[in-house]
Amino acid sequence: MTSGMKRGNALIGQPIERVEDLRFLRGRGTFVADVNREGQLHAVIYRSPVAHGLLRSVDAQAALNLPGVHAVITAQDFGADVPVIPLRLQPLPELVPFRQPMLAHDKVRYVGEPIAIIVADTAAIAEDALDLIDADIDALPPITDRAGAELGDVLLFDEHGSNSAIEWNAVRGDAEAAFASADYTRRETFKVQRHAALFMEPRGFVAEWNANEEKLTVWGVAKVAFANRTILADTMALSENQIDMVEVDVGGGFGSRGEFYPEDFLIPFAARHLNRPVKWIEDRREHLLAANHARELECDVEIAATKDGKIIGLRGQSWANIGAYVRTNGSIAPRNAAQFMSGAYAIENIQLTTTSITTNKTPTGTYRGPGRFEGDFVRERLIDLAAKDLGIDPVEMRRRNLVSSDQMPYPLATMTPFESVTELDSGDNHALFDQCLAEFDWSEKVKLQGKLIDGRYHGVSIGCFIEGGAAGPSENARIVLELDGSYTVYLGSAAVGQGIQTIMAQIAGDALEVPFDRVRVLHGSTSHVKSGFGSFHSRSTVMGGSAIVLTAEALKDKIRDAVAPTLGCTPTEVTLDGGNASGPSGGVVSIMEVIGEPIEAEAAFLNKKYTYAYGSVAAHVAVDPKTGQVDVLEIGSTKDVGRMINPLTLNGQSVGSIVQGLGGALLEHLVYDKEGQLLTGTLADYLLPTAGDFPNIHSTVVELKPSPLNPLGAKGAGEGEIIPIGGIIANAVAAALVDFNVEPLELPLSPPNVWRLIETAQKT
Amino acid sequence: MLVKFNVNGDTVEVDVEPRVSLADCLRDVLHLTGTHLGCEHGVCGACTVIIDGEAVRSCLTLAVQADGATIVTVEGLSNDNALTPLQAAFRKHHALQCGFCTPGMITTAHALLTEEPDADAERVRDVLSGNICRCTGYVPIVEAVLEARAAYANPDKADAS
Secondary structure (H helix, E strand, O other): OOHHHOOOOOOOOOOOOOOOHHHHOOOOOOEHHHOOOOOOEEEEEEEOOOOOEEEEEEEOHHHHHOOOEEEEEEHHHHOOOOOEOOOOOOOOHHHHHHOOEOOOOOEEOOOOOEEEEEEEOOHHHHHHHHOOOEEEEEEOOOOOOHHHHHHOOOOOOHHHOOOEEEEEEEEEOOHHHHHHHOOEEEEEEEEEOOEOOOOOOOOEEEEEEEOOOOEEEEEOOOOOHHHHHHHHHHHHOOOHHHEEEEOOEOOOOOOOOOOOOHHHHHHHHHHHHHOOOEEEEOOHHHHHHHOOEEOOEEEEEEEEEOOOOOEEEEEEEEEEEEEOOEOOOOOHHHHHHHHOOOOOEOOOEEEEEEEEEEOOOOOEOOOOOOOHHHHHHHHHHHHHHHHHHHOOOHHHHHHHHEOOHHHOOEEOOEEEOOOEOOEEOOOOHHHHHHHHHHHOOHHHHHHHOOOEEOOEEEEEEEEEEEEEEOOOOEEEEEEEEOOOOOEEEEEOOOOOOOOHHHHHHHHHHHHHOOOHHHEEEEEOOOOOOOOOOOOOOOOHHHHHHHHHHHHHHHHHHHHHHHHHHHHOOOHHHOEEEOOEEEOOOOOEEEHHHHHOOOEEEEEEEEOOOOEEEEEEEEEEEEEOOOOOOEEEEEEEEEEEOOOOOOHHHHHHHHHHHHHHHHHHHHHOOOOEOOOOOEOOOOOOOOOOOOOOOOOOEEEEEEOOOOOOOOOOOOOOOOOHHHOOHHHHHHHHHHHHOHHHOOOOOEOOOOHHHHHHHHHHHHHO | OEEEEEEOOEEEEEEOOOOOEHHHHHHHHOOOOOOOOOOOOOOOOOOEEEEOOEEEEOOOOEHHHHOOOEEEOHHHHOOOOOOOHHHHHHHHOOOOOOOOOHHHHHHHHHHHHHHOOOOOHHHHHHHHOOOOOOOOOOHHHHHHHHHHHHHHHOHHHOOOO
């Protein structure tokens, strides 16, 4: 712990009610749709109506003739080189051919791909003009699934010669030898369905070009403002200091919002092209077609164990259906599905490969627990299947295989390409597992296992997870002591609904040793700090919070230096107390009276290693065999985050994450037909959890093992409990339907899917 | 078309195209941006306002349909002094994260509790199931609404003092 935290937990650890709520509850938030600029025009995007085809021409004349239409921009307006969306994470040369152009020019590769942008006086006129665009597209056969992609007779990228983009490999120990010597092996195939983050506020931007100053301002950025500014500067041939990215209130992210999409370029381009402010707000159907999809994965995976239930190997092949292009973070879920499939368990020998397969569907990206939700589904299912085959209690099976504290630091499988080594540290899986069992009252509930009560079969299950956090390389903070004695904290971290204004003020208040209400936090926008990395991979609290701790120390040193001469002592002898400073002889001065002007410090927290939070989740379900309906009667979770900043918001993350996971396990599915048309294009078709679905969710968060990697001792905690939900729900359904010998291997466990499993089992 | 209605206590007259939704009218013409648009086809509930005492989707209502009506938006349920008991309960229970669905939750819950201050948990869940929240998992929202019932049982306390 640094000396900055010496006053202890005056604010950190307290369930402080959020600052943000005061505006949101009264309808006073400012979301991007609430931003308006003088003289602004409105944009809509003309999107491909077909999944795959050669784009011959775009006739925009009729649209241009409509009164109120100012421009129709196509790829031709970009000149010879149509800009592409670069790879933000893991920019491997192998992935370069699959980058998405900002507008389609030679080919369209998914329904919803932007072809043109229409700018008009009002959004309504621009939408009217959409119907007047005539795109000449020679349709090609669409590829929607792995089988079609592997045939290879139709290629998304002809010059690449295959629909497989890249292979990701996770290796640890010697899987071949382990499987050769194993007492027991079992191999199964699994499927996780395509679904999405589906944040509630549609995306949008307002962009304004100041021709006199040659400066661009963009409202509506989220998650990674600095990275997106770099991309925008490159693609618009501007320098970064010509661009201000302004973060306003952000209506949810979950990994998807804030990544650089075509519209991130198109709206600023249109604003400069027309020298008018341009506004674009996505509609919901557009969102379902345009924003990153996630999760679609097929797996053929084999587990090896000793006869007493020690898992000694995991090997196999997965296929990630990544859609039509590799966008900014399209590599993450496929590679995570391989590296993190072993999760919290000590599996010494691993050989897992994921192939990223391109198809004529919306491109995919990260969604809370990317690749981990999918991999945990496979692993938790295989553990229960193995336990059943070996006649071992599934609870005992897990206990025998969890990575123990003595085994830490425990390296996970090494990933290539883009070699990555990471290790589990500072946790106690067994303690969390036992606490979860106790709080869930497992020993009582397990008596219901497989029992038919009032027409429904009951089942319980428990599973364990790890949550990686604190992605580097750094985060910046700047703190200003203002003339009125208040502190303004500027931060590179971004808000996506997680309450960082409040959390960061708690950290800053303790670090500066001042009350909560003396601190104001401004974050996200590129003008606040020199550089920033934003909010992803459960990093904001750890990285941004630690940056605040370091910056507060630097600022206090500066203040001590400044007041020491007046106090007649050395800087190290100065004691700071709120707005006052005192020396060893007892003299007290007002800091502001001595300094007379605002004083500031900026510092960065650097980090190369990931933090790992650990936890367990238990579920109790009841299944109606006549309808296939799965009712979730209770979920209980336990997680160690090292250090809690705000238990109120932290538990909010846990419960929200669990319910999102239940959506993925039971409801949500982006269904395509064979032509590559999205059939679930509205919220009436794409089912999200609602208030009546999952009433009984309990989360416990503890401070068991502080992270040794940062001055707060905190671990990332924004994703967590969603990770094992698919696996534990499937295991609970299997346990409930044990009499039918039903073993779910595919998600979602929707009523028709579960009903079919029961019907099939009864016939065999 | 000229349309006249009362919103949050003020009588307003607006000139709108017949195709303009009430939500767009409130947001773009009257600058009441607390009413949010999440789906524009009546599923998500973020745009819920109270028309003549009933919770209504303003994205599915044309502005011209509101002629002569009395409308309350989330802004009309607030004042500068303090949070209302319903709003305070939302804050206490951390019943909002990103805040985007919150105005619709507040207006829906207010309309419910005004009519049924003794609504039980099942009834609250049933009514709120027309509003989608992606952040909270709904558990804290239901807790907040149940806690706020006491203030509606005694209507004088339902407004912030």
